[in-house]
Every structure is written in C-alpha cells, then in structure tokens.
Amino acid sequence: MSLDGFIARPDGRTDEVHAWYSQGDTEVQMPNHDLTFKTDPISAEVIRESFRQLGANVTGRNTFEDAQAWGGQDPMGLPSFIVSHHVPDRWAGPDSPFTFVTDGVARAIALARSAAGDKAVGVAGADIARQCLQLGLLDEIQLHLVPVLLGSGIRLFEDSGSGTIGLEKLRVVETAHVTHLWYRVVK
Amino acid sequence: MSLDGFIARPDGRTDEVHAWYSQGDTEVQMPNHDLTFKTDPISAEVIRESFRQLGANVTGRNTFEDAQAWGGQDPMGLPSFIVSHHVPDRWAGPDSPFTFVTDGVARAIALARSAAGDKAVGVAGADIARQCLQLGLLDEIQLHLVPVLLGSGIRLFEDSGSGTIGLEKLRVVETAHVTHLWYRVVK
Numbered sequence: 549m550s551l552d553g554f555i556a557r558p559d560g561r562t563d564e565v566h567a568w569y570s571q572g573d574t575e576v577q578m579p580n581h582d583l584t585f586k587t588d589p590i591s592a593e594v595i596r597e598s599f600r601q602l603g604a605n606v607t608g609r610n611t612f613e614d615a616q617a618w619g620g621q622d623p624m625g626l627p628s629f630i631v632s633h634h635v636p637d638r639w640a641g642p643d644s645p646f647t648f649v650t651d652g653v654a655r656a657i658a659l660a661r662s663a664a665g666d667k668a669v670g671v672a673g674a675d676i677a678r679q680c681l682q683l684g685l686l687d688e689i690q691l692h693l694v695p696v697l698l699g700s701g702i703r704l705f706e707d708s709g710s711g712t713i714g715l716e717k718l719r720v721v722e723t724a725h726v727t728h729l730w731y732r733v734v735k
Numbered sequence: 736m737s738l739d740g741f742i743a744r745p746d747g748r749t750d751e752v753h754a755w756y757s758q759g760d761t762e763v764q765m766p767n768h769d770l771t772f773k774t775d776p777i778s779a780e781v782i783r784e785s786f787r788q789l790g791a792n793v794t795g796r797n798t799f800e801d802a803q804a805w806g807g808q809d810p811m812g813l814p815s816f817i818v819s820h821h822v823p824d825r826w827a828g829p830d831s832p833f834t835f836v837t838d839g840v841a842r843a844i845a846l847a848r849s850a851a852g853d854k855a856v857g858v859a860g861a862d863i864a865r866q867c868l869q870l871g872l873l874d875e876i877q878l879h880l881v882p883v884l885l886g887s888g889i890r891l892f893e894d895s896g897s898g899t900i901g902l903e904k905l906r907v908v909e910t911a912h913v914t915h916l917w918y919r920v921v922k
Contacts, residue, residue: 551878551902551918552892553740564899681884691738695902695918697868699895705739708886712751715738715882720914722907729914731738731882 549693554701555674560614564696568726580625581618590723598690599624603667604660606631606653606680611673612646621645624670627663629656631676653679674704682710686733689715693727736880741888742861747801751883755913767812768805777910785877786811790854791847793818793840793867798860799833808832811857814850816843818863840866861891869897873920876902880914 549555549565556562572588579599587595605622609632615623617639622628628646630639635648649656653676660669671677671686680686691704714734721728736742736752743749759775766786774782792809796819802810804826809815815833817826822835836843840863847856858864858873867873878891901921908915 551876551916552895553890689738693916695904697892697895697900697902699897699899703740705884708739708884710886712886713884715884717882717909717911717914720907720909722904724904727904727907727916729738729880 549691549704550696550698550701551693552697552699553703553705554698555704556702557698558701560702564698565692565694567696568692568694568723571725578623578625581621581623583619583623588723588725590721591726591728594721594728598670601668602626602670603664604629605670605672606656606660606676607671608673608676609633610675617646626670627660629660629663631656654683654685657685674702677704678706678708681713681733682708684735688718689729689731689733691729691731693729694725736878736891737883737885737888738880739884739886740890740892741885742891743889744885745888747889751885752881754883755879755881755910758912765810765812768808768810770806770810775910775912777908778913778915781908781915785857788855789813789857790851791816792857792859793843793847793863794858795860795863796820797862804833813857814847816847816850818843841870841872844872861889861893864891865893865895868900868920869895871922875905876916876918876920878916878918880916881912 555565568591569585569587572586574589574592575584575586576592576595577584602624604627606629609630612630630646630648631653632648632650639646657669671680715731716734718730718732742752755778756772756774759773761776761779762771762773763779763782764771789811791814793816796817799817817833817835818840819835819837826833844856858867902918903921905917905919
C-alpha cells in the first residue's frame with residue numbers, strides 16, 4: 549500500500565507499490581513453482597516466513613485474472629480457492645489446480661481452513677480481504693507500506709461505513725524500500 | 736492516521752487517532768504553554784524532538800477553530816500563521832498572538848520560514864499539508880500511524896489526482912500504540 553492508501557494506480561498498474569519486490573539481490577523462490585524474484589534480504593525473509601505459515605490461499609477472481617492464473621497453479625503451490633460468481637470453463641475439471649467457490653467468501657474460507665490443516669489461510673485481493681474483515685473472518689493483517697504517494701488509484705481500504713475495528717500492532721520490520729506491518733484484528 | 740487512512744471520524748472526533756496521546760505515564764509539557772499530556776516515553780521523546788526542531792507553525796483555519804485557538808496562543812509558543820479567507824475580529828489586533836494570512840498557503844509558508852530562522856516550519860491540518868505538498872513546499876512528512884480501522888471519516892490523503900510523488904523513508908519508531916514514520920518528499 550502506498551502511504552496514501554492505494555494498492556494500484558487508476559489503470560490497475562502496480563509498478564510503484566510492488567517496486568520493493570525487485571529492489572535487492574536476494575532471490576526468493578516461490579514454493580513448488582519456478583517463479584523467482586529478487587528483493588532485499590529482510591523482505592525476502594518476511595516473504596519466506598509467510599510461505600512457511602500458509603496452508604491454503606483464498607483469492608478473488610479479479611486478482612486471479614490479473615495474475616493470469618499464476619501460469620496455471622497457485623503461486624505458493626498450495627490448495628487454492630478462488631471466489632467467483634461463475635466457474636470458468638478452462639478451470640472447471642476435477643483435475644483443476646484451482647477450486648472455484650461460487651457461494652461466497654465465508655464458504656471459501658471454510659474450505660480453505662479445512663485444506664490448510666493447522667496452518668494459516670492467506671487472503672489476497674483487497675475486495676476479498678475487506679469482505680473477510682466485515683464478516684469477522686480476518687485474524688491478522690499484514691501490510692507492506694511503500695514510500696510513495698500515488699494521488700489516486702485503487703484503495704486497499706475503501707470507506708466501509710461499518711464502524712471502528714480495533715487492531716493490535718504485532719510487529720514492524722523496516723527496510724529502505726518498504727515497511728512491513730503486522731496487526732491482529734481485535735474481535 | 737488510522738491504518739485505513741483517516742484522521743478523524745465523519746463527525747470530526749479524533750478519539751481513536753489521538754488515543755496514543757494519553758496512553759502512558761510520561762508527561763509532556765507544551766513549550767511556553769500550561770498544556771500537558773501523558774503518553775508513552777518513546778512517543779514523548781518524538782514529540783519533544785519536534786518541539787526542538789520547529790521555529791514556526793502554519794495551521795489551517797479549521798484546525799485552528801477545532802482547537803479553539805489553543806486557549807489563545809500557539810500550542811508550542813511559536814510564531815503562528817493561520818491560513819484563512821478572513822481575519823476574525825477577535826484576533827485582528829496588532830498584539831494578536833496569531834498572524835492570519837489571507838493570500839494563500841505559499842505566502843503563509845514564506846512568512847513562517849522567515850520567522851523560523853534556521854529552524855523548521857510545522858504544518859498542521861490535512862488540507863494545508865496537502866496544498867503544501869501539491870505546491871512543492873513540503874520537505875518532510877511525519878506520520879503517526881495508529882492501530883485502528885475507522886471505516887469512514889476524514890482522510891489525510893484524499894484523492895489528489897495529481898500523479899505520483901516519490902518519498903524516501905527516513906525513520907520508523909514504534910510503540911505499542913502508534914508507529915511514528917518520517918518521510919522525505921523527493922523533488
């Protein structure tokens with residue numbers, strides 16, 4: 549997220565907010581995937597820690613499409629649940645690497661929890677994360693705050709109008725290009 | 736600022752975003768003023784550091800009114816410039832502790848710079864700070880990020896629509912109740 553709250557430019561581009569992904573020399577290998585990227589050593593460890601903690605992912609359809617289905621499998625090689633109104637033909641078969649959930653976010657989270665065992669469920673996509681927050685299904689927020697003002701674009705936190713939600717700061721890890729922040733959602 | 740970008744609730748109340756001002760046992764005395772408050776020792780030092788660095792303040796009229804003129808003098812006992820469309824009768828005299836500037840933010844900054852000598856000029860009020868940013872008059876941003884989601888309210892960074900502004904992170908100082916962030920505006 550940019551300091552002024554945006555996760556993408558108005559045209560959806562994320563050059564600035566994802567810049568820290570490529571600012572450094574430490575290679576991060578996506579688990580069970582041939583994707584790699586290079587970032588600073590501290591951020592690399594933050595990302596690897598997430599990989600170790602997660603057992604399943606829930607992603608919104610828009611994020612899934614934007615990522616072009618990560619080349620055909622979950623980016624972390626985990627059970628992958630996509631919240632969508634419809635199941636696209638291409639990913640409809642029983643051998644699909646993705647489970648499309650058409651009856652809502654809560655159902656997707658329940659399925660992902662079951663698949664994750666004693667590990668955590670990752671939630672990606674601002675809209676899905678906001679829905680989870682409103683439904684009381686979000687336990688923690690991990691935020692990557694980048695030193696830029698975009699001025700306009702797609703906000704991580706749109707006006708929800710649903711009142712105050714308390715947070716407890718768990719941890720702050722800073723690098724030159726990004727400040728990683730962890731919060732627990734107070735319920 | 737709340738994690739979702741608000742500096743006040745829709746009704747202007749700042750209970751949540753200013754909570755860290757009263758969470759702790761370390762007393763901070765406002766310079767040349769009988770106002771005191773208690774916060775945590777780290778935040779107290781952050782605030783005292785600001786007091787030492789500042790030589791004049793520029794404030795928007797709304798902030799001035801919300802603060803009820805700080806009881807009749809600048810909260811830090813500094814030369815105090817209020818950006819306003821009109822000079823209120825009550826503060827119009829030559830002995831007024833406030834200088835009302837009716838010809839714009841840039842003029843107020845110029846006067847404050849002159850008054851501050853080799854010290855910094857503080858800018859308070861989201862609207863005035865945004866105007867300074869747009870005019871290239873802001874050198875640094877100091878932000879106090881609090882662990883709460885307000886859901887709606889008055890944003891610090893409204894959509895400006897004026898494009899990307901680069902920042903350089905200078906420092907992060909964390910306490911349990913607030914994360915203090917310093918950025919340099921890249922020009």
